[in-house]
Amino acid sequence: MKLYITNEVNNAFYNSQEMGLAKALVEKHPEHHVDIVMLSESVSKRQYSKLRAEVLGQDEAGDIRVHVLPAKGFGHHGFIELGILKELKADLVHLLADNMFYAPQVISYCLKNDIRCHLYIGTLFTDSSNGLKRAVSRVMMGRNLSAYRKVPVYAKTPYVLKLLKENGIEAKLAPVGIDPESAQGHDGVTDVLEIREHYGLPFAKKILLFVGRLEDYKRPLEAIQLLSDLADSSFHLLMIGDGELSTSLDERIKELGLQGRVRRIPKIPNSEMKDIYRACDFFVNFNRVEIYGMAILEAMVNGCPVIAMRAPGPEFLIDDGRTGFLCDSDEEMRRKIALLTRNEDLRREMTEKAREHVASELTWERTVELFEDWN
Structure with a gap:
């Protein structure tokens, strides 16, 4: 009930x-x-x-x-x-x-x-x-x-x-x-480029993924700031969610001149989220009071490395440095993104260990x- x-x-x-x-x-x-x-x-x-x-x-x-x-x-x-x-x-x-x-x-x-x-x-x-x-x-x-x-x-x-x-x-x-069934992760049948084309995402860019309600405690504005601070046009941001901060978010995107680097989708059916995780390069979570984080769990099992601010949920789900990264600041989050960007072997090892952890324990x-x- x-x-x-x-x-x-x-x-x-x-x-x-x-x-x-x-x-x-x-x-x-x-x-x-x-x-x-x-x-x-x-x-x-x-x-x-x-x-x-x-x-x-x-x-x-x-x-x-x-x-x-x-x-x-x-x-x-x-x-x-x-x-x-x-x-x-x-x-x-x-x-x-x-x-x-x-x-x-x-x-x-x-x-x-x-x-x-x-x-x-x-x-x-x-x-x-x-x-x-x-x-x-x-x-x-x-x-x-x-x-x-x-x-x-x-x-x-x-x-x-x-x-x-x-x-x-x-x-x-x-x-x-x-x-x-979900714990097995994405079946890999659909090509990543096909997924990106379907959702209007750039083909040759690194895509950060934010999933959650656009409310203050989820800190969606920090995702926008992170993208701006990366100061690298090869990074784009996909935000899935809607809420009371949607207008403020759009205004902030314009203020920072990021209109061409942010894609906002209010809702995507849960059945299609496997494709989204597979098509993105990093999952970012800024919620410092996150109790659990189903989206974190889904990202881990579908091959999208998680970089999250420290909170009770991420600390329970993620073995820091092994199945994802826990961060104490925006600067640390930027460093972890840079590390995984230049070290594909570490990225591959981390995503596989994350999937194995979820499939065996959660x-x-x-x-x-x-x-x-x-x-």
């Missing part, structure tokens, strides 16, 4: 963690089936009634079923009619709780109705740079933390595991993974074994 409200029906533009885990679960336990319950602003009550009739009428042999409910709530915090848990005859609720306001109600409902429940937590407090939002988040989380102590809790990262412990909650680590197959109450 995912309480975060999206504006999509099918998560086409994001790596679906819930689907990846569900596939690994039914592979490991073929006697189970999984119902994924999520909220969307794009589904009306009428559409949902039709969807629910179709889904609930399916044969029970279906291993995984997705239920998209019309959104209710405020911001990204969704509310849900919990009676659906009885309709679906839930034995265990795997709740993506994080800092969702309605999580305590779900826990209470499960406890009252003898439905087992555990939490899967990727963040406790907002990563917004807005001081007011952070303060409100801290206050709101008081009631959540009280509820979280009543059920088993699993953390997606060591950093969140540490935060939970500091707040009196004993949890176990179950890292976010990638599905086995797949959903490995993660599903860490949850102790599937049976």
